[in-house]
Amino acid sequence: MWCSTGLWVGTRFPALVTCQGKVLLAALSAEKVLEVLAEPSRSGLPVDTLAPNQIDDILAETRERGWALADQDLAPGIRSIAVPVRDGRGVVRAAMNVARATVSPGRNALSLRLASYE
Template sequence: MAGADYVQSLARGVDVIRSFTGGPAGASSTSSAGLSLAEITERTALSRATARRFLVTLADLGYVVRRRGRFELTPKVLELGYACFASADLSQLIQPVVEDLSARLGESVSAAVLDGGDIVYIARAPVRGVVRLEISVGTRLPAYATSMGRAQLAQLPAEQVRERLELPLAALTPDTVTDVDELFAQLRLGRRRGWSLVEHELEAGLRSVAVPVVSPGGEVVAALNVALGTSDGAAGSCAELEETFVGPLQEAAERVQALLGMQW
């Protein structure tokens, strides 16, 4: 039975999507011509007005298109399933690498993928309470203010980066880069040197170094980082951080790339 946290509108939206493949009642599969509004209301048991509102919303989001009075799912809907399975597979593959690197460095190590304008944590090996934020697998953080986000954004064309940014950029701390031109300068620097550093921008007293993880086909699929507190002996110059952490991070990223190559 649905509890107090049950979101009925979300459940109805899912029912509308499922109606294209037979719906929750197990109706016959959808023809290549899509579904009419009447067919969708029959399969979902929603009123015409309610079903239409959900379809308009899904169309605005790019998941549904209307042609000649009938509705069809777009290929974008595949992202909902693919992102889940791809992240789950990558998470299982990368978690041992993250744990090994954390044990080697004695520091907290994480991995995250880029999802729109956010990063989503897919693996993590925390060592001590360096980060006051509650972070676990599945946590989302704004990419622009994180080293793992910048390590991945730096590999994208500028127009794609702009599409992912929600302007104006929010200042999470007094040191957060919120000027878009300055952010792009940081991304160019990160792309040029192959790693990204964020200092006190996500959380005061936190420094984070990250490198991109590249698939065998050359596509950036994730990032690895080491999170360091400036009050626990981890403070140091940029050159010292590079010497201590970037090499091991890049070796770990290459290990992930090799593991991905074995699966492709």
């Protein structure tokens, strides 16, 4: 099955709706997260307003797992996972993701497959 989102390299999205954004935010201190999220979005898309405790929960889960999931958060029918890319000192410098159509393996199957590599 072919699936296209019509996105280009450099397309911007609010950080909390992408798995890469969640991974990058989870690597920051709580103060820096608040600072980053206080900046206006340059994506041109409306930003969902989440309560601070919801943001804390999302980022805590990401930190605990070591990877992030975006289950149709960005677009209907698209599920993606991202992992941090660390430098030689262990500092998160980037995030790498893979996306699939939701008709492919379910959320639990993706979690189990990723967990098997840990």
